[in-house]
Amino acid sequence: MIRGLALAMIFINHVPGNHYEVLTSKNFGFSDAAEAFVLLAGVSAALAYAKHFEAKRWWAGIAGPWHRAWVLYMVHIVISVTVLGLVAAMLRFGEVPELISRDNFNRFVEDPVGVLIGLPLLLHQFGYVNILPLYILLMLVAPLLIWAGQRRPGWLLIGSLAVWAAAGITWQNLPNYPNQGGWFLNPFSWQLIFVLGVLTGLALRGKRRFVPVRRGLILAAAVYASLAFLVKQVPLVDQGFYVVMKTLREAGVPYLLVDFNKGYLQLPRLLHVLSLAYLISVSTHVRAFSASRWAWPLVVMGRQALPVFAVGTVLSFAARAALHYFDPTLTIVEDVVILGGLLALVLLAWVKELSRAALGAPRPPIVTEEPGQVAVPRSRPAQI
Structure with a gap:
């Protein structure tokens, strides 16, 4: 499910400026x-x-x-x-x-x-x-x-x-x-x-588990993820955090530790994605939702990650072209382009699943999770 969610957010973020971007992870922390x-x-x-x-x-x-x-x-x-x-x-x-x-x-x-x-x-x-x-x-x-x-x-x-x-x-x-x-x-x-x-x-x-379940680690991850959320969502916190980071840089602390460059995966971004991953891995709610029927679109997209990613990339450029060609101020245009693209990706993944079943190929795994563990596949893992 998490892989499918990441693919959906990548598609949305690859159409910059649309109003659905506010729902993606990059608006709730330092990583995306x-x-x-x-x-x-x-x-x-x-x-x-x-x-x-x-x-x-x-x-x-x-x-x-x-x-x-x-x-x-x-x-x-x-x-x-x-x-x-x-x-x-x-x-x-x-x-x-x-x-x-x-x-x-x-x-x-x-x-x-x-x-x-x-x-x-x-x-x-x-x-x-x-x-x-x-x-x-x-x-x-x-x-x-x-x-x-x-x-x-x-x-x-x-x-x-x-x-x-x-x-x-x-x-x-x-x-x-x-x-x-x-x-x-x-x-x-x-x-x-x-x-x-x-x-x-x-x-x-x-x-x-590679990282054991510890109350202190859960608290630290939750605090850091919450701080990143506040920095992104509350201007006053953002300004204060920027001043702190700027002061540290001026004091000689390497940029690697106190900046947010995506290309070099600098420490604030790295800690954020690891904090989220750890919290998700210990959450029983995420495991329960992953096993529900509501998660099916994300699950099936995650199983067919490579075709979904490839077609999603092309669709994102088609969506950008459509938003430039038509009036981008019309919300209905963004709704049709973004939601239609996501629906197309789910249908693509579903058709790939049906084709695999019809050809008798091994089915990508249903991901199960046990208490204190993350995403243990029952069979060969799906890949991108």
Whole structure:
């Protein structure tokens, strides 16, 4: 269910300016659905492939994630070319130049040869189409992370923290081409949340928790999540929090610890998504709702995550085009575009489920949860 909720929020947030954005997680704290997306990706990777390393089927443990990376790469290229065509069509036939003037699409007009070089190398990424390149790299190193997590989880976590800290302090990143600068989602930083997901998934395979249930941890997570909510919702609290963070930066505290840069997954964002994840994992109410019929649309979207994400990305650009073409002040237009898009994604996931059943393919798992645990699959975990 949580994966489906993250996909729904990603679709809404990828249509900037719509009035449904106020319902998404980015308005209630420092992180957004992207962090949850990558954390769950790590959990799924461990649940799907750790069994091969346990059985010493080394090549299966390596080939599985690498094959997934290849599938993700092909999907990313198809999405990128499709949205580029959509944006270009709106420029030529719809007389809507706004879409191609932002989100790195303008670079294709200025330097098409450079973009055609950078795009297949993952060095040029269009705005809102930049999470799969990160995920591709993470899946390429997933075999090593899973293997290390099974043998030396503490050392893996320390190493991951060291890479995250080094990237955040020295501002190291992978390059762009033909643009200057680095990736929007820095893999050296975001690998930490993926590793935390891997370690969580490995713990679940052992029928235990990676982070134990402790009253003090629950209180700390709740306090931090509440503070983040107040900062986002109460201007006076926001101003006071900004003054505190600015004072700390001026005192020499590294930006990594006191800023909110998404690309480098700086500490306030990281702590927020981890606090939410921990609170959700110990909540009986979330487990009860996940098992109810009301959660079915989110559950089925989560099971078919890759097609839902791919089509949702394309639909989000179509929705942006529609909002530019029609009168964006008409609330009914936003309602039709956003709610219609979400309904289309649910129907897509449902059709994929029916097709899988008709072909006799193994069904993605129904996620169950036991007291004190999170999301224990009954069978092979669904993946994006």
